[in-house]
Amino acid sequence: VSAAPVAPVASFTMDKATGTAPLTVNFTSTSTGDFDTVAWSFTDANNNPVGTANTPTTSFVFPTAGTYNATLTVSGTGGTNTSAAQTITVSAAPVAPVASFTMDKATGTAPLTVNFASTSTGDFDTIAWSFTDANNNLVGTANTPTTSFVFPAAGTYNATLTVSGTGGTNTSASQAITVSAAPVAPVASFTMDKNSGTAPLTVGFASTSTGDFDTVAWSFTDGNNNPVGTANTPTTSFVFPAAGTYYATLTVSGTGGSNASAPQAITVNAPAVAPVASFTMDTNSGNAPLTVNFTSTSTGDFNTVAWSFTDANNNPVGTANTPTTSFTFPTAGTYNVILTVDGLGGSNTSAPQTIIVSAAKIAPVASFTMDTNTGNAPLTVNFASTSTGDFDTVSWSFTDANNNPVGTANTPTTSFVFPAAGTYNSTLTVSGAGGSNTSAPQTITVNAAAVAPVASFTMDTNTGNAPLTVNFTSTSIGDFNTVAWSFTDANNNPVGTANTPTTSFTFPTAGTYNATLTVDGLGGSNTSAPQSITVNAAAVVPVPPPINHPLVFVSNRSGNDEIYIMGTDGVVTNISNNGASDTYPSWSPDGNSIAFVSNRDGNDEIYTMNTDGSNVVRLTNNTVTDTTPMWSSTGIVFATSRDGNYEIYSMNADGSNPVNLTNAPASNETNPAPSPDGSRVAYMSDRDGNNEIYTTETNGTVTNLSKSPSTDSNPSWAPGSQRIVFVSDRESLAQIYIMGVDGSNPTRISDLSKPDTHPAWSHDGSQIAFVSQDNGLTQIYIMNQDGSNVAKVSDGTGNDSSPAWKP
Numbered sequence: 125v126s127a128a129p130v131a132p133v134a135s136f137t138m139d140k141a142t143g144t145a146p147l148t149v150n151f152t153s154t155s156t157g158d159f160d161t162v163a164w165s166f167t168d169a170n171n172n173p174v175g176t177a178n179t180p181t182t183s184f185v186f187p188t189a190g191t192y193n194a195t196l197t198v199s200g201t202g203g204t205n206t207s208a209a210q211t212i213t214v215s216a217a218p219v220a221p222v223a224s225f226t227m228d229k230a231t232g233t234a235p236l237t238v239n240f241a242s243t244s245t246g247d248f249d250t251i252a253w254s255f256t257d258a259n260n261n262l263v264g265t266a267n268t269p270t271t272s273f274v275f276p277a278a279g280t281y282n283a284t285l286t287v288s289g290t291g292g293t294n295t296s297a298s299q300a301i302t303v304s305a306a307p308v309a310p311v312a313s314f315t316m317d318k319n320s321g322t323a324p325l326t327v328g329f330a331s332t333s334t335g336d337f338d339t340v341a342w343s344f345t346d347g348n349n350n351p352v353g354t355a356n357t358p359t360t361s362f363v364f365p366a367a368g369t370y371y372a373t374l375t376v377s378g379t380g381g382s383n384a385s386a387p388q389a390i391t392v393n394a395p396a397v398a399p400v401a402s403f404t405m406d407t408n409s410g411n412a413p414l415t416v417n418f419t420s421t422s423t424g425d426f427n428t429v430a431w432s433f434t435d436a437n438n439n440p441v442g443t444a445n446t447p448t449t450s451f452t453f454p455t456a457g458t459y460n461v462i463l464t465v466d467g468l469g470g471s472n473t474s475a476p477q478t479i480i481v482s483a484a485k486i487a488p489v490a491s492f493t494m495d496t497n498t499g500n501a502p503l504t505v506n507f508a509s510t511s512t513g514d515f516d517t518v519s520w521s522f523t524d525a526n527n528n529p530v531g532t533a534n535t536p537t538t539s540f541v542f543p544a545a546g547t548y549n550s551t552l553t554v555s556g557a558g559g560s561n562t563s564a565p566q567t568i569t570v571n572a573a574a575v576a577p578v579a580s581f582t583m584d585t586n587t588g589n590a591p592l593t594v595n596f597t598s599t600s601i602g603d604f605n606t607v608a609w610s611f612t613d614a615n616n617n618p619v620g621t622a623n624t625p626t627t628s629f630t631f632p633t634a635g636t637y638n639a640t641l642t643v644d645g646l647g648g649s650n651t652s653a654p655q656s657i658t659v660n661a662a663a664v665v666p667v668p669p670p671i672n673h674p675l676v677f678v679s680n681r682s683g684n685d686e687i688y689i690m691g692t693d694g695v696v697t698n699i700s701n702n703g704a705s706d707t708y709p710s711w712s713p714d715g716n717s718i719a720f721v722s723n724r725d726g727n728d729e730i731y732t733m734n735t736d737g738s739n740v741v742r743l744t745n746n747t748v749t750d751t752t753p754m755w756s757s758t759g760i761v762f763a764t765s766r767d768g769n770y771e772i773y774s775m776n777a778d779g780s781n782p783v784n785l786t787n788a789p790a791s792n793e794t795n796p797a798p799s800p801d802g803s804r805v806a807y808m809s810d811r812d813g814n815n816e817i818y819t820t821e822t823n824g825t826v827t828n829l830s831k832s833p834s835t836d837s838n839p840s841w842a843p844g845s846q847r848i849v850f851v852s853d854r855e856s857l858a859q860i861y862i863m864g865v866d867g868s869n870p871t872r873i874s875d876l877s878k879p880d881t882h883p884a885w886s887h888d889g890s891q892i893a894f895v896s897q898d899n900g901l902t903q904i905y906i907m908n909q910d911g912s913n914v915a916k917v918s919d920g921t922g923n924d925s926s927p928a929w930k931p
Contacts, residue, residue, distance in 0.1 A: 132157030132198040134207035142213045144290075146187045149212055151194060153180040159200030167193050189216040218290035221246030225285045225296060233379050234306040235276045240283060242269045244296075248289030256282050278305045307380035310335030314374045320391040322468055324365045327390055329372060331358040337378030345371050345387075367394040396468030399424030403463045409480045413454045413487070416479055418461065420447040426467030434460050456483035488513030488554045490563035498569045500603075500646050502543045505568055507550065509536040515556030523549050545572045574646035577602030581641045581652060590662045591632045596639060598625040600652075604645030612638050634661040671917055672890050674930040676709040676718055677904055681922025687720055688924075689735065690904075690917065699737035710754050711930050712777075719743075719753040719760055730762055732777070743779030756798035761785065761805055763794040772796045772807050772820070785820055793818075795838050799845040800887075806839035806848055817850050817867075829867030838882055842909070843889040849873075851881050860894055862909070873911030885909070886929045893917075893927035 132155055139150040153162055164177035166184050169191040175184050186192050193209040221244055228239040242251055253266040255273050258280045264273050275281050282298040310333055317328040331340055342355040344362050347369040353362050364370050371387040399422055406417040420429055433442040433451050436458040442451050453459050460476040488511055495506040509518055520533035522540050525547040531540050542548050549565040577600055584595040598607055609622040611629050614636045620629050631637050638654040675690045676699075687700040687709045700706040704724035711718060717732050725742065728749045733740045744750040746766050753762040759776045766773075767784065770792040775782040786793045791811035798805050804821040806829070811818075817830040817839050830836040834854035841848055846865050851858055855872065858879040863870040874880040874894070882895040891906045903918035904927050918924040 129158035129201035131202045132159035132205045134196045134198045134205045136196045144215045144217055145189045146185050147214045148183055148185045150183045153196055155198045158202030159198035161199045163197040165195045186214045189214050218247035220291045221248035221287045221294045223285045223287045223294045223296035231302045233304045234278050235274050236303045237272055237274045238301055239272045244287045247291030248287040250288045252286040254284045275303045278303050307336035310337040310376045310380045310383045312374045312376045312383045312385035322395055323367050323392045324363050325392045326361055326363045328361045333376045336380030337376040339377045341375045343373045364392045367392050396425035398469045399426040399465045399472045401463045401465045401472045401474035411482045412456050413452045414481045415450055415452045417450045422465045425469035426465040428466045430464045432462050453481045456481050485558040486513040487558045488515035488561045490552045490554045490561045492552045500574045501545045501570045502541050503570045504539055504541045506539045511554045514558030515554040517555045519553045521551045542570045545570050574603035576647045577604040577643045577650045579641045579643045579650045579652035587658045589660045590634050591630050592659045593628055593630045594657055595628045600643045603647035604643040606644045608642040610640045631659045634659050671906055673886055675927050676711055677924050678707050678926045679922045679924045708752050708926055710928050712755050713931055715931050721751050754796050754798055757802040761796040761798050770794050797839045797841055799841050801845040808837045840883050840885045842885050849883040849885050849892055884927050887931045895925050
């Protein structure tokens with residue numbers, strides 16, 4: 125009997141499972157059991173047969189790249205069995221590699237990290253990166269398909285890649301990396317507008333960070349480091365909603381790196397508690413002066429305290445503003461104290477508490493007077509105590525500048541002789557039942573013996589016509605403190621005195637006068653030698669021909685431009701009497717005021733005054749020129765350069781409400797003359813290239829009246845507002861013309877003998893005043909409205925101009 129056959133188990137080995145095409149693989153059966161036939165099967169990835177064999181060992185060539193399977197089936201008396209398939213992977217023939225790569229940046233600031241990635245092709249299994257500096261010195265290597273390298277310092281670098289493997293070896297072209305100097309590392313810091321307050325609390329934050337960065341990140345956390353908010357702008361605000369401790373940090377990031385600030389704490393308090401004012405005091409009664417110490421025991425949220433101390437009549441006697449304070453109630457009486465506290469929780473005032481102060485001895489206060497505190501040695505000074513309070517002894521102490529005693533006394537009044545020049549101090553101490561007190565020291569300055577004075581003086585003239593004003597100046601020397609001028613006539617009769625170092629005196633009539641100066645003081649008294657002044661008789665002023673109404677005009681007859689009034693009797697009166705230049709007078713419609721121009725405050729401004737020169741009022745106040753005022757029925761019109769050019773303005777009689785009437789910025793408008801009926805203003809303008817007479821009506825209509833290539837100026841209206849008198853040089857010499865209100869029929873009324881200017885039509889229409897020349901002086905003349913009956917009214921004592929009639 126034979127043994128039962130053993131079931132076969134197919135298995136095999138192969139000498140390789142991978143390789144490149146064509147791939148030869150050797151197979152060996154390792155099957156077990158009873159079998160006598162073997163069958164190899166080789167298939168491709170799609171299970172298509174590619175080959176067979178039937179020997180225990182065999183080899184097979186897989187011709188092309190792909191995935192293949194091999195199986196072995198054994199058969200015999202024991203049965204049949206097929207092995208598990210084994211896989212053979214056949215690769216294509218190796219491809220020659222081509223090295224190449226990319227990098228994520230080619231420029232940047234040091235230290236610069238650059239990421240490199242191989243994009244090489246072909247069959248290779250090793251890579252070698254090379255990083256060199258500008259001198260081809262090696263600065264780094266790497267051997268992975270992707271890598272990063274940090275170029276630490278500024279400079280130019282090169283990167284190359286070499287790949288090697290079954291396909292061979294290849295090196296890429298080099299690529300350049302430019303590294304700039306390293307950015308400045310940022311330092312995060314910030315400010316906030318508050319770090320505490322009551323919930324909800326809004327806090328403003330501002331970055332004060334430095335260095336190179338371009339992003340900011342704020343982080344707000346609570347006391348447990350839990351985030352409560354963020355922000356990403358350089359300045360921000362955040363509302364902390366509830367009480368607690370919070371922290372704010374700032375992180376800045378950029379080319380210079382990243383940096384986080386130290387956290388700053390914000391304390392948010394709970395909503396304020398309403399305060400309740402209360403206090404204690406260490407006593408509530410005692411003798412005057414009574415000092416009481418007070419302590420606030422108030423509760424709630426407050427930050428200010430206010431103590432109020434009042435007497436029995438509720439009159440305030442003192443205050444304080446600290447939680448603890450003391451107050452001295454000086455005299456006997458009943459007093460009340462209240463405390464008010466105020467803050468976030470509101471305000472509250474305590475109930476009053478009473479302090480009763482009994483009478484007490486009055487503390488003495490030492491004080492004194494002395495009849496002089498300066499003088500020449502030896503200097504006797506009389507002292508008198510003015511001390512108050514309860515005391516019964518007095519003690520005087522006199523010391524020199526080094527605090528050395530020079531004398532004492534013990535009576536309420538005393539005198540002491542300070543023998544030599546120097547600085548001395550005097551103090552008084554009083555003592556008694558009320559205590560003791562010492563006065564503040566008082567200083568006595570003792571000078572060396574005085575120098576005897578010598579009186580002398582100068583005067584700016586010693587001759588002239590009456591009335592003659594002479595200016596005197598003391599040139600005296602020595603020690604004196606009073607001056608006394610004496611002015612006498614030829615018979616030594618007094619005609620005037622003065623007592624200031626400089627003075628002026630007007631000698632009214634012709635004659636010979638003397639001036640002497642006496643100076644007096646610590647050095648004694650001295651009188652100067654007399655100086656003589658000769659005053660000649662005043663020039664005889666011819667009586668001017670009659671004028672129908674008074675005239676106001678400008679004259680320099682007193683040495684500077686002043687405003688004068690000439691009456692119908694020819695009497696001339698200076699009404700401005702000022703050292704400045706006063707010009708361009710104009711009489712108000714009611715005859716009570718004069719408007720004029722003066723530079724008495726530094727530049728030309730417009731003023732008014734009464735007809736006697738009183739009540740001078742400044743109407744304009746500009747750094748520019750305001751000039752030629754003329755009264756109208758509603759106020760004053762004038763010319764001004766306040767707009768950069770000259771324009772005609774109007775204003776109220778008190779200077780208020782200035783209004784630009786002409787509004788011609790490209791030209792200059794001057795010489796205003798309002799019409800008597802108030803319907804328009806005539807003036808001179810150069811808006812058409814030369815000076816012409818224009819009018820502007822109340823409705824804004826502007827009319828060129830003169831329309832002449834010559835210079836036309838100084839318009840003045842006739843009563844009734846239908847004719848205008850003006851000046852023109854259209855016949856080569858400045859002359860006076862009359863034309864209609866529409867510019868018609870211009871007619872010369874002056875005689876072409878001399879330049880004639882500044883015409884002014886009298887308010888009754890009977891006369892025209894104007895300015896002409898006589899003996900080298902500008903003088904005022906009058907004529908009838910037809911040019912007849914010309915007469916000079918100036919007296920020839922100065923240049924007279926700008927006449928204006930009284931209404």
